[in-house]
Amino acid sequence: MSSSPASASASSLTQTPMYGERAIAEAELICFDNPRPGRAYEISIELPEFTCKCPFSGYPDFAVLRLIYQPGPRVVELKAIKLYVNSYRDRSISHEEVTNRILDDLVAATDPQWMQLEADFHPRGNVHTVVRASHGTRLAC
Secondary structure, eight states: OOOOHHHHHHHHHHHSOOHHHHHHHTOOOOEEEOSOTTSOOOEEEEEEEEEEEOTTTOOEEEEEEEEEEEOSSEEEOHHHHHHHHHTTTTOBOOHHHHHHHHHHHHHHHHOOSEEEEEEEEOOBTTBOOEEEEEEEOOOOO
16 A cells, blocks of 8 residues: 555654744743843733643643743743743643742743742642742832
8 A cells, every 4th residue: 555645744744843843842041131120110921821741640731820020130032931831841740840940940041130930720630739939029110
């Protein structure tokens, strides 16, 4: 039985990472200079489609990530944070560890005055988990 051109091209697509997969694999937390370094202000970013895997069951965990921060010298670029967060999609990691690891990476990249990350995980097995971690001292804005 010979394979059709359509099935041959479909199988070659599964072997070569698609452009989105490549972008996620190469993701870096790109930052730019804070345009108003002398002013206390807050940036709020919501990422409603976060996914990782439960390290105990292997089932997917879904969460809404809410990042609020007062920038220091650098501000994180939005596409970069989206791709970085998507890199957790296939990782087996606990709710607590992933929240703290993402916060640590964002703090290292931006050196904020203050930063808080909240991971609001969708209920599973009648249990709803929210993990909140912070860094620095929040100033009045």
